[in-house]
Amino acid sequence: MAASKSFLDSLKKPEPTSFKMTDFRRELHLRHKRDEHAKKERMKALQESKLISKYAITIDTSRARSNCDVLRMCVKELGFKEYPFGRKDNCCDVHWHACHFEDNPEVYGGKVNKFSGMGEICSKMTLFRCLDIMRDLFPTDYDFYPRTWYLPAQFHEFSCEIRKMHERRVKPKPTFIVKPDTGAQGDGIYLLREPNEYSSFNGKCHVAQEYMSNVYLIDKFKFDFRIYVLLKSLEPLEFYICQEGLARFSTLPYENPTNKNIHESFMHLTNYSLNKRSSTFNRSDRDDEGSKRTLTSVLRRIAMNGHDSNKVWKSIERIVCKTIVAIVPEMKVEYQAAVPPGKTGPSCFQVLGFDILLLHNLKPILLEINASPSLSLDSEQEVSPGVFEYVISPKDEEVKYPLIRDTLLHVVPIDKLKYFRKRKKRRLLKKLKASSSQKMKRPEPLVKQRTSIVIIKADESDEEKREVNVTQQMSEMHMDIDSSASHGESTARDANSDDERESNLKSDTELDEEVDNYFETKLRESCLKQLYPAIYDEECERYRILERVAGLFIYFLGIRGSLRIGPTGFRTFARKCRLNRKGMTNASVDIMYIDLQRRWDHMNPERTSGLCYQGFLDACIEIARRKFYAPSKIEMLENLVDHCELSLNLKDNDLANNLPRLHFRRLGLQYRQGSLYAMPRRIMEQMTEETTIEDLLKAHEKKLRQPSKEDIESFLRRSRRTIYQPSSTAAVLSAHRSPDSE
Ligand code: ADP
DSSP, X not given: OHHHHHHHHHHHSOOOHHHHHHHHHHHHHHHHHHHHHHHHHHHHHHHHXXXXXXXXXXXXXXXXXXXXXXXXXXXXXXXXXXXXXXXXXOOOSEEEESSOGGGOTTOOSSEESSOTTHHHHTSHHHHHHHXXXXXXXXXXXXXXXXXXXXXXXXXXXXXXXXXXXXXXXXXXXXXXXXEETTOOTTTTOEEESSGGGOOOGGGOOEEEEEOOOSBOOBTTXXXXXXXXXXXXXXXXXXXXXXXXXXXXXXXSOOOOOOTTTTTOHHHHOOOHHHHTTSTTOOOOOSTTSSSXXXXXXXHHHHXXXXXXXXXXXXXXXXXXXXXXXXXXXXXXXXXXXXXXXXXXXXXEOEEEEEEEEEBTTOOEEEXXXXXXXXXXXEEEEXXXXXXXXXXXXXXHHHHHHHHHHHHHHHHSOHHHHHHHHHHHHHHHHHHHHHHHHTTTOOOHHHHHHXXXXXXXXXXXXXXXXXXXXXXXXXXXXXXXXXXXXXXXXXXXXXXXXXXXXXXXXOOHHHHHHHHHHHHHXXXXXXXXXXXXXXXXXXXXXXXXXXXXXXXXXXXXXXXXXXXXXXXXXXXXXXXXXXXXXXXXXXXXXXXXXXXXXXXXXXXXXXXXXXXXXXXXXXXXXXXXXXXXXXXXXXXXXHHHHHXXXXXHHHHHOOHHHHSOOEEEOSSSEEEOSOSSSOOOHHHHHTOOTTOXXXXXXXXXXXXXXXXXXXXXXXXXXXOOXXXXXXXXXXXXXXXXXXXXXX
């Protein structure tokens, strides 16, 4: 103001020219400098804010509800940015919902921790139906869950089975467990021995299962495992198993079911939410004691009892793989309805809870999948009779905290994570350099980082335990750093003279390597182990046939985002797949459609028109049985799907659409089933870079005529044209509809 005033004054009052001009120039110069300075400051602030918003890893926890505590702890430790009330633009890297994908329909990007329709898919009826279909195709491989009936629809079959068992005088007397379709936490579950004991309240649907009475006991109690699985992506399929879980114990010593004890839920059910109300619930904090224990402690106990716990764990891993593969086709159908191709939508991941029971012979049995497993860290404690207090349960924390932390590390954007690591690394390096020049002092940032975790923990006695734990971890880390710092046998601390110390100072590159190694080890320490594709890729490949059927279903849906195929879509399917050449007339196609629609009516409570995916699958199985006869069901279905895919390829004659979905993996090229366009695996295994697209299509066609091995080999030997271009395949892949690409 003063400056402008003097400037105006100078204009009004004529002064001696020389004085006026110097004043004016000085004033102008000062102003200019001031503006420059302000501009620089503004730019700096802007740059900083841009830097933060661009690289900060943002987590929306506004809908996390009971997951909030553990999520918040992880977000804090990892240094990510939490949005407890969400962001106005709904633009976070991760949106954490406690229940459903549909919780926030406004999310168009980032990642959501729920798949669309997963709650429904994991409901007992849908899950066991999916597994039943697989059991039908692979009877010996899908034998890891109890026989199931769907009530009231299958009440007649259920009663007949019980009657037959009675007639055969099966010993011990068979018992069944009835569970509400969408129930949880043991609600509404009861055991029965006679069909007339079944009662369907309010027309609710139930599943009835064989009650597995010969279970493995520990300290005379029945227990089941809660195994956590991270389903990271659907296309390509990728999932991980958490190597730590929980074991939930019943609170009354177990006895085989009798008419007398059949109603004792604290004996037959192992749900924590139910047993915590029992007066005999044991809240011991010791790992291998109490009504809730860690999975590893129970596996250790099994090993101590002289059994092979590794074998048990491997069987559990296999069950997880087979179950996920069984539900993936349904998930794909649901996903395309929630995020139809062309619509921007978030990609999804999900933490699932598998409940697994161990039989007396240590065979694991799948009981159910929880789409929203409890991630709460609280447990109730009775401080005085009838007065309960919520305290942090160390066992829950030990399992759920690393699970969520590592889940977040797996799903946040990789480029941001890289930058984030770099920043952490820079800070760590700076401290290390400073400390290495000061007699190799212990690096402080790590200490701070770890102690911040300790503060969050609640219980005092635990705090001590954890502090020891943390100090151990720190010292291990320092040992690492120190040991790599040492040259030969001498360490920096041993060096007394300044000269010696100088010689022990690490160069920048050495420090750099150390810090890199540190982060590498931290990453490797993840509690999540990749099951698919890393380990069970090949083993599960043959189970993925139904994804191809789901691919056909989605292809012919007609209306994008729909869940049911109409009569026109079904007719188009028959026409385009040239089923008429196999002797199916239009009339027989229509009759089959009407017939199946009626049969699947119970899966359509809203009475919308159309046939659901499972009805379509039934149709495919029926067509395969009639027109593609082979010794086994799976071969029939494979023949039908191969035929349909081939017909579609030839019809469209469009390479972009006809290319089978290929995947580059490890050193070679391998074909992964699960896409719409499939190839015989044998051929794909022998495929080289010189194999052409035409060759593949010919090979596919030949497969239908059952070529011999020599046929295929000679065919591949003959194919030497090099049209096959990895880059063009990638382009085609990206053009192909991809429900949930990572
Ligand atoms: P919820 O979803 O209500 O927890 P679950 O299917 O997990 O229902 O069953 C609850 C409990 O009942 C299990 O934890 C297990 O102890 C027991 N249970 C369930 N099914 C069976 C079965 N087929 N055989 C023996 N026990 C079972």
